[in-house]
Amino acid sequence: MVSSHFHVLCFEYKFPGAYIAGVNIYSSRTGAWSRRDSGMVEKVILCSKCVYVGGMLYLIGNLKHINGEYVLVGVDMEGKVWKTIRVPYGRSFGTIGVSQGCLHYAIASVDDNNKILVSEIALWCLKDHDSKELVLKHTASLNKLMSMTGLVYQVAEIHPDCDTIFLVQFGGDTLVSYDMRHQKVGSILNLKKDSIHKFLPYVPLFSESLADADG
Numbered sequence: 001m002v003s004s005h006f007h008v009l010c011f012e013y014k015f016p017g018a019y020i021a022g023v024n025i026y027s028s029r030t031g032a033w034s035r036r037d038s039g040m041v042e043k044v045i046l047c048s049k050c051v052y053v054g055g056m057l058y059l060i061g062n063l064k065h066i067n068g069e070y071v072l073v074g075v076d077m078e079g080k081v082w083k084t085i086r087v088p089y090g091r092s093f094g095t096i097g098v099s100q101g102c103l104h105y106a107i108a109s110v111d112d113n114n115k116i117l118v119s120e121i122a123l124w125c126l127k128d129h130d131s132k133e134l135v136l137k138h139t140a141s142l143n144k145l146m147s148m149t150g151l152v153y154q155v156a157e158i159h160p161d162c163d164t165i166f167l168v169q170f171g172g173d174t175l176v177s178y179d180m181r182h183q184k185v186g187s188i189l190n191l192k193k194d195s196i197h198k199f200l201p202y203v204p205l206f207s208e209s210l211a212d213a214d215g
Helices: 143-149 204-214
Strands: 007-014 019-027 032-037 045-053 056-062 070-076 082-086 095-099 102-110 116-126 135-141 153-158 164-169 174-179 184-190
Touching: 019 045, 045 095, 045 102, 056 095, 095 153, 102 153, 116 153, 116 164, 143 174, 143 184, 153 174
Parallel strands: none
Antiparallel strands: 007 019, 019 032, 045 056, 056 070, 070 082, 095 102, 102 116, 116 135, 153 164, 164 174, 174 184
16 A cells, blocks of 8 residues: 655755755655755756655756766655766766656767767666666667657656656657667657647556545
8 A cells, every 4th residue: 555645855955056955854744844954975956857766756966066967866755865876978968767666767878979879768777776876778779760750859758667768859749659678669649739848657556546545
């Protein structure tokens, strides 16, 4: 049974620089807020959505004041455990998600000259929740898809139950599912033209479990 209790995290920023200084955490179990200083040595600026897995909240951050590389920032629900995870191709921006109970990170590959390969996507995974090292899980060539459609894509989301990613056309209106394990293009959906799209994963069974837990 999934617990109906929850936490709300509100990060504090230090200026100039707007890097993380601490976090305020609300617990529905205690009905109170608590504050913790940042447990990170690096000065990190948050810049992305978050995902929760393995008892920790993960976000994409940037080491703007050091080398400008992107990292993953993790913090537990008591604000006591903080960690920074280096990501592959750190100068490029990727997509985080939770799939099959593990943190995943998808990003376009980079060649030996640090040139972004828009036709190749790499899917990385944090198999051990206590680790700080992402492991390469799959790579996929999008050449066939790009030749079919004549379009260039970026990763929008990661499927919660399998090694499928969802690709959205750069600056366009096409959404495609792609099976990384079997290297197969799935359904292609035409989105509303001339609009800004945001994508959020929704898992109905999880929502029903929460309702059951509330009685």
